Amino acid sequence: MPIKEELITDFYGRYIGYLRTDEEGNITALDYPSRTPLGVYDIKSNQTLELTSRKPIARGNVVVSFLYKKKK
Secondary structure: OEEEEEEEEOOOOOEEEOOOOOOOOOOOEEEEOOOOOOEEEEEOOOHHHEOOOEEOOOOOOOOHHHHOOOOO
């Protein structure tokens, strides 16, 4: 599977981030517009991980939740 990137919008149609799926099916949440990586869903372990610490935050794919965190 080739790398695929999807632009995500909120309820009001504002851009909030990207979801990038790699060849293995892992999904990375990227901030908009900087494309800073925020978190990743690891398909092999079926866990969503915080990117900096690589600590699991949930079982399953909840990577899109990183895009909805409040901006400071």
